[in-house]
Amino acid sequence: MRLSQEALLNLDRITAESVGDCLYKQVEFYYDQEVIVFCNADYTRPSICGRIQSSEKIVKMDAGTICDVYYPINSYSQFRKEIHLDKMEDYISRLSLAIYLTDDGFIYYKSTKVVDVTNELDHNIDSFVLVNNKRLVDSNGDIILAKDVSNLADCYRTCAHDDIDLCETFVYCQYPDKLSCYTSNVIYANLSLQSTEDESCKIYSKNRLLDYIKISSREFKQSPNIAIDVPLDDCASKCSSSDECFSFQQCGGSCTLSGYYTDAETQESRDCNIYIPKVSQQFISTGRKIVSQVFHTEVNLNLDQCAALCHSWTNTDESCKSFNYCPQNGEISSCSLSKYSINDKSVNSIDSGVCKNYEYKNQRSNGGNNYGSEQVTIRGTSGVAAFGIIMLFVTVGLLLGFIFPMLINGKLKEIITQKFVSSSSSEREINSFHFSRQMD
Incomplete structure (x- = not known):
């Protein structure tokens, strides 16, 4: 949302590095009816984290500053009891566990090491x-x-x-x-x-079903494949092992392998559910600057469905390298696929107050040089060209090592001979020179 300068001036501000840090710190000062605002450092220097006493002072402007606006719910006050993950080990280490025995005695246990196994689980x-x-x-x-x-x-x-x-x-x-x-x-x-x-x-x-997200009470309007009677787990396995399956539909015990999931190609159903690949965790948001060059757009999809569409896209020669996602916010959401990333030199980016651009995580870690990026081709030398180069070097070697010395040797001999002949002629002229006396 873009906020007016007047709205930003009414903020009670504190220092925060991120939106999570802002929400965590603001809970200490939060009162009912307040609105929390965070404006990223990409648009303001430094970042703005503040609260406004009344939501009526939030004024939306077309040319204002891009900010995130949060309207806390009643349970927001419990947020202060949460512990940052980077402080979890210290917090647990300070705790002790008391076990009381039947004879009124007790034993204390204290943790010595905390191991994070979230990703492993x-x-x-x-x-x-x-x-x-x-x-x-x-x-x-x-x-x-x-x-x-x-x-x-x-x-x-x-x-x-x-x-x-x-x-x-x-x-x-x-x-x-x-x-x-x-x-x-x-x-x-x-x-x-x-x-x-x-x-x-x-x-x-x-268990390939873990690789898919369930979309409840939806079915494809038409499907080119024949339904087969297999359990849900087997249906997921069959889809994951097929290069032509990008989603599947389960209606009771009937399984149908399908193509891309879009809102236009599906409809509500009482008996069916659709499953799409779980790939949104492979993407990362690049911010609110979105790519203007897109080749396909779908509406009324959530973020997981948009990510799955980009990840599976093989309809044309266009490969999906990133996508722009605009959430609903009272309107119909949109998902636009692009063959460019926000960091490509030839891309035209647009500042957006609502939409965000997403690209593959490994693409960002590689500096944008990933699948779909411009490639530089280094061509090798053919066999004929290599033979020609070799013969060229042999010819030059012969000229420098054999022919040129002969020419130089012959030239030197010619010069020496000419000097010798010239010297002999001069000597004869000197020896044959004599005076004669003139007689008057």
């Missing part, structure tokens, strides 16, 4: 699901026997950390006299015909 929780008590029969060479496995955990890690064959399924068998672990890079839905009953074995399949 996000990646590993339910990453594999138990399919059934069967074993796989290798008939096509798709199943590999894992070595140095002594328990189920070793078998799981062999598959989960396989970055070469990209394991999708593993089988762990525990017999009275031996154990075995088999892995495969084929999804179980395509291996079911190669399985046989065995109570000593368990088949685990990668």
Whole structure:
């Protein structure tokens, strides 16, 4: 939102480095009916963090300063009890746990080390699901026997950390006299015909449903693919293993692999849900400067749906390198795809008070030199050209090493001979010179 200069002058300001820091500090001073305002340092130097006593003083201007405006809810006062993640370890270290015993005694326990496993939990929780008590029969060479496995955990890690064959399924068998672990890079839905009953074995399949976001009560108006009767997990696995599947639809036990999700191509449904790739975490906001050169626009999508559309886009020769997302704010949201990033030299950027531009995180860490950016091609030398260059050097070598010395030697001989002849002629002239006496 763009605020007038008068509205900014009415702010009770404090120092804050970010919007999160601003909200965390403002909770100490917040009173009912106040509005919190944060203006980023990209538009003001330094950043502005303040509050206004009444929302009536918020005046929107077309040419004002771009700011974020927050209207706190009743639970905002609880925000002061939250602890910053960078201070969490110190906070936990100061706590002690008392265990009271039956004889009126107690024992104190105090933490000595705090380990953040948030990311590990996000990646590993339910990453594999138990399919059934069967074993796989290798008939096509798709199943590999894992070595140095002594328990189920070793078998799981062999598959989960396989970055070469990209394991999708593993089988762990525990017999009275031996154990075995088999892995495969084929999804179980395509291996079911190669399985046989065995109570000593368990088949685990990668839970591809974790890679998708559910859009409830929606269905595609038309779908070119035929519906198949498979469980939801298998439907997700089939979509992730197909290069032509960018979303899928589940209606009861019926699964349909589909293309891009857009609001125009779908409709409300009582029985169906649509699942799209979970990829928004791969993008990062570059700010409120948006790219003007876009090649496709959709409306009424949320941020996750817009990110999925950009990530999956293969309709034309255009590759999606970034996207502009304008949230609803009382209006219809818009999602615009672009083959440029905000840092490309040829891009035209526009200041926006509401919309934001998003690009791939690894694209920013590489300085903008990533997928879709301008490439410089270094051409090699062909065999014919290389032979010509070699012959040129041989010719020059012959001239410098053999012919030129001969020419120089011959020239020197000619000069010496000429000097010798000239010297001999002069000597003869001197020797033949004599006086004669004139007689009168």
